[in-house]
Structure formats: C-alpha cells, structure tokens
Amino acid sequence: MQTTDTPIHHVFVFLEIFAQEGGIQSYVKDILEGYQSLTEQPDCPYQADIFLLRDSADSKNPFSGGNLTFHYFLSGTPWLGRLRLATALLKTLLTQRPDHVFCGHINLAPLIHALCKPLGIPYTVLTYGKEVWDALPEPKRYALQAAQEIWTISRYSRDRLCAANKIPIKQVQFLPCIVDETLFTPGEKPPTLLEKYHLTGCTVLMTVARLWSGDPYKGVDVTIRALPAILKEFPEVKYLVIGRGDDQPRLAQLAQDLGVAERVIFAGFVRTEDLSAHYRVADIYVMPSQEGFGIVYLEAMVSGIPVISGDDDGSADPLQDGRVGWRVPHRDVDCVAEACLEVLRNLNNPAELRCNGSWLREQTIAKFSKGALTQQLKVLIEQQL
Incomplete structure (x- = not known):
C-alpha cells in the first residue's frame, strides 16, 4: 500500500x-x-x-x-x-x-x-x-x-x-x-427442498435467472427445448428454474407444448440467503445465455456444481475459457442437450475434473x-x- x-x-x-x-x-x-x-x-x-x-x-x-x-x-x-x-x-x-x-x-x-x-x-x-x-x-x-x-x-x-x-x-x-465462498458451500441435498420441489430420487438441472420477456437471453427456453433429448437417456432428470418475471407463462407453456411440463419446476423468487441450499439440490448448473460475466456460475462452482454456459459472452472468464466448465452455442438446442448429456455421463467420473466439486471450488476461489x-x-x- x-x-x-x-x-x-x-x-x-x-x-x-x-x-x-x-x-x-x-x-x-x-x-x-x-x-x-x-x-x-x-x-x-x-x-x-x-x-x-x-x-x-x-x-x-x-x-x-x-x-x-x-x-x-x-x-x-x-x-x-x-x-x-x-x-x-x-x-x-x-x-x-x-x-x-x-x-x-x-x-x-x-x-x-x-x-x-x-x-x-x-x-x-x-x-x-x-x-x-x-x-x-x-x-x-x-x-x-x-x-x-x-x-x-x-x-x-x-x-x-x-x-x-x-x-x-x-x-x-x-x-x-x-463470489462469497463462505456463503456458498458444498453439502448434501437438503431433504426439505427435495420434498418441497418433488425432486427426491431425481437428477437436477438448475438455472437461477430473472424471467423477464425483455431479457430472454438467459437460455431457459433453450434448456427446456433440450429436455426431450436429455430425458431419452436420463428419464430421472428434472429442471429447477429459480427466478421470477413476466416470461414465466411463456416458458411454462413451452414446457407443456413439448410434453415436459412435469419435469420443469418453477421455484419463483429465492432470497440470497437461501440460495446456497438451493445450489446443493442441483447436479448441474445450466445457463446457456449471453452474460457480461455471470456471477451465478461462480456461485454454482464454489458449491461444487458442474457448469454449462454459453460460448460467446463474458462467461469465458468465470469458466476460465472452458477449463472449469462446458461452454456451448447459447441458442443451439442440440448443443445444449449434448453438453448436458456429457456432464450427466461424467458426474461420477474421477477423470473429469470439471465434475469434481472440490476441484471446482478450489479453482474458483483462487481467482474470484x-x-x-x-x-x-x-x-x-x-x-x-
């Protein structure tokens, strides 16, 4: 100084x-x-x-x-x-x-x-x-x-x-x-939240995003469109969407039209102090969006959760150019589905560091x-x- x-x-x-x-x-x-x-x-x-x-x-x-x-x-x-x-x-x-x-x-x-x-x-x-x-x-x-x-x-x-x-x-x-690594920490899936959202026995994809029609780039609709392909191989998957906004009715209708409404849960607004427990529910954090940075990716990774982001935005920095996560074309449904499938196949693979919660947390804290x-x-x- x-x-x-x-x-x-x-x-x-x-x-x-x-x-x-x-x-x-x-x-x-x-x-x-x-x-x-x-x-x-x-x-x-x-x-x-x-x-x-x-x-x-x-x-x-x-x-x-x-x-x-x-x-x-x-x-x-x-x-x-x-x-x-x-x-x-x-x-x-x-x-x-x-x-x-x-x-x-x-x-x-x-x-x-x-x-x-x-x-x-x-x-x-x-x-x-x-x-x-x-x-x-x-x-x-x-x-x-x-x-x-x-x-x-x-x-x-x-x-x-x-x-x-x-x-x-x-x-x-x-x-x-x-990211505040003392607020967001790894842990077991909270039974109360599994019961609240009917997720017991499920593999959970999660997004935390504002659901605003004027700001649709978060990619929730793309992930919903990717679900039919994901469910063919992993029928136990559910998609937990945290956030509120006027775009939710459109997204809910999209899930209904695609026949996956029962696999998509809209949790609504969750307070910051309650987000840590919600991240622990997730097996994969997926948000194929276009971000200036993407703090939520950091929150997920220090919680030990593998991350999927878009590949043409500021998420290159928190994902360290793909070294600690998956980056895909943010409006490409097939690419998002394939990335989700790849992560799901490797969740318990010790050779895939990007699915290793302890390693993700360590790498994220070192820089952010x-x-x-x-x-x-x-x-x-x-x-x-």
Missing part, C-alpha cells in the same frame, strides 16, 4: 446499492467492501464519499464507520433527485477537490463528465455488460472516451464496448466479479474470492496515484 502524508479523497457515484437486489448491486457492494478493507490497513490514506441516487437514508446499509461517508438522494420525483445529487456533487467537487471520481453507471457518465472535466478532476467509469455493448448516444460515448480509465468485468465486455464506442483497449482495466478482488482494487487505485 502506497502511503502519503495527506488523505486521498475519492468520490463514488452510483444509481443505487440498497434499494434493489441484483448482480450489479451485489458487485458494487463487493467493491465497496474491498475498498473499506483497504482503508482499514495501517497508514492507508484513502477516504471516500458515496453518492447514491436512488437509495434513501432508511436503507439497510451494512457499511458503518471507517472512511466511507454515504449521501442519499432518493426522491418521489426522479428529476428532483437527480438535481439534488448533481448539486451536492458539484459542491463537493468545488470545495473538496477530490483526487478521483468513480462513476458507477454509464447513465451517470454524462453528468460526471460535465462536472469533472472543467475542473480537471480525473474520473473512471464502471461498466458491467450489455449496457455498453452497442453504440451509445454521443453524451455517453464522449463521457467514456474522456474518462481516465474504464473498468469492466470481463474481456468480452471490454471488447464489445471498445468496438462499439471507439475506445482504445488500453483505456480499459479489469475488476472481475467475485473477496481477497482477490481487494488485491486487484488496490492495484488499480495505486496506478492512478
């Missing part, structure tokens, strides 16, 4: 952290936890103000003490909340002259650019996935191009955002997603633990000093 006699003041600006649950919110919390752990190291000069557009002071904030100060701007009138955030942020920039600003979403980038650029304050934009995969409107693109750095979660996201928005690859740094994120965050911040 580099040290200095004067404090180093950072500002983070996010849409929200506490008001909603989701992959981005979880990732941001991990970043802030890593940052806070850095501030607790001896002689660390870092301190930060955290601006939250859509969170309120009543939010359940797990961060307390230390060198993090939170500012909340939730308003019943969205434009008023944005105005209050912009005003407070400008005041901070003018009076405190922070060393660096971290913009937590591309939707905030034009504001950060407009306020920081005239004052000569460097800023970094955090990106996550598909929100920057296509050509952006000029204000957002200019804000990206003018940033000192852009942080993103995977090589795939880097390549797409650079190609679509004319960003030099050297401007982009990686800060990958991580909280300690690994904290170390990478330290490196990135020190590069900016």
Whole structure:
C-alpha cells in the first residue's frame, strides 16, 4: 500500500446499492467492501464519499464507520433527485477537490463528465455488460472516451464496448466479479427442498435467472427445448428454474407444448440467503445465455456444481475459457442437450475434473474470492496515484 502524508479523497457515484437486489448491486457492494478493507490497513490514506441516487437514508446499509461517508438522494420525483445529487456533487467537487471520481453507471457518465472535466478532476467509469455493448448516444460515448480509465468485468465486455464506442483497449482495466465462498458451500441435498420441489430420487438441472420477456437471453427456453433429448437417456432428470418475471407463462407453456411440463419446476423468487441450499439440490448448473460475466456460475462452482454456459459472452472468464466448465452455442438446442448429456455421463467420473466439486471450488476461489478482488482494487487505485 502506497502511503502519503495527506488523505486521498475519492468520490463514488452510483444509481443505487440498497434499494434493489441484483448482480450489479451485489458487485458494487463487493467493491465497496474491498475498498473499506483497504482503508482499514495501517497508514492507508484513502477516504471516500458515496453518492447514491436512488437509495434513501432508511436503507439497510451494512457499511458503518471507517472512511466511507454515504449521501442519499432518493426522491418521489426522479428529476428532483437527480438535481439534488448533481448539486451536492458539484459542491463537493468545488470545495473538496477530490483526487478521483468513480462513476458507477454509464447513465451517470454524462453528468460526471460535465462536472469533472472543467475542473480537471480525473474520473473512471464502471461498466458491467450489455449496457455498453452497442453504440451509445454521443453524451455517453464522449463521457467514456474522456474518462481516465474504464473498468469492466470481463474481456468480452471490454471488447464489445471498445468496438462499439471507439475506445482504445488500453483505456480499459479489469475488476472481475467475485463470489462469497463462505456463503456458498458444498453439502448434501437438503431433504426439505427435495420434498418441497418433488425432486427426491431425481437428477437436477438448475438455472437461477430473472424471467423477464425483455431479457430472454438467459437460455431457459433453450434448456427446456433440450429436455426431450436429455430425458431419452436420463428419464430421472428434472429442471429447477429459480427466478421470477413476466416470461414465466411463456416458458411454462413451452414446457407443456413439448410434453415436459412435469419435469420443469418453477421455484419463483429465492432470497440470497437461501440460495446456497438451493445450489446443493442441483447436479448441474445450466445457463446457456449471453452474460457480461455471470456471477451465478461462480456461485454454482464454489458449491461444487458442474457448469454449462454459453460460448460467446463474458462467461469465458468465470469458466476460465472452458477449463472449469462446458461452454456451448447459447441458442443451439442440440448443443445444449449434448453438453448436458456429457456432464450427466461424467458426474461420477474421477477423470473429469470439471465434475469434481472440490476441484471446482478450489479453482474458483483462487481467482474470484473477496481477497482477490481487494488485491486487484488496490492495484488499480495505486496506478492512478
């Protein structure tokens, strides 16, 4: 840790952290936890103000003490909340002259650019996935191009955002997603969940995904279409789908039309604290989708569950280019079916490391633990000093 006699003041600006649950919110919390752990190291000069557009002071904030100060701007009138955030942020920039600003979403980038650029304050934009995969409107693109750095979660996201928005690859740094290996652990299949979902004696495929009609790329429909071929060889298979959304009726009808409705269980929403037990129910985690990264793959692997993903997305990083899992064309039903069959045939094969739960957990923790994120965050911040 580099040290200095004067404090180093950072500002983070996010849409929200506490008001909603989701992959981005979880990732941001991990970043802030890593940052806070850095501030607790001896002689660390870092301190930060955290601006939250859509969170309120009543939010359940797990961060307390230390060198993090939170500012909340939730308003019943969205434009008023944005105005209050912009005003407070400008005041901070003018009076405190922070060393660096971290913009937590591309939707905030034009504001950060407009306020920081005239004052000569460097800023970094955090990106996550598909929100920057296509050509952006000029204000957002200019804000990206003018940033000192852009942080993103995977090589795939880097390549797409650079190609679509004319960003030099050297401007982009990686800060990958991580998994809490203390929350997600291997274990026996919980009898209560086997009984609840009628899975006793079954081999279980599982997906955890939002079932939203505007976001169908998770591949649940592809997996359902693959079931008839899978069931011919493994008739004991059932498919447990965890998640909710307005696309569930279509997916349920698809299962009905294919004659596999009794083999597909829609579990609905499951709280984060209950997910670990649900992963233990699974024999294979299958999500042939298109992800910016895919935290769920990490959650499955540290739970000792073999994983199948798509082969044209950010899952290349958590699956380590296929070294620790199977990657298949994400809309190809036949390929998904064959991958599921291959994993099912090898579940008890000691020669297939990708089905070895202990090995999967070890390999995942080595690259995607909280300690690994904290170390990478330290490196990135020190590069900016």
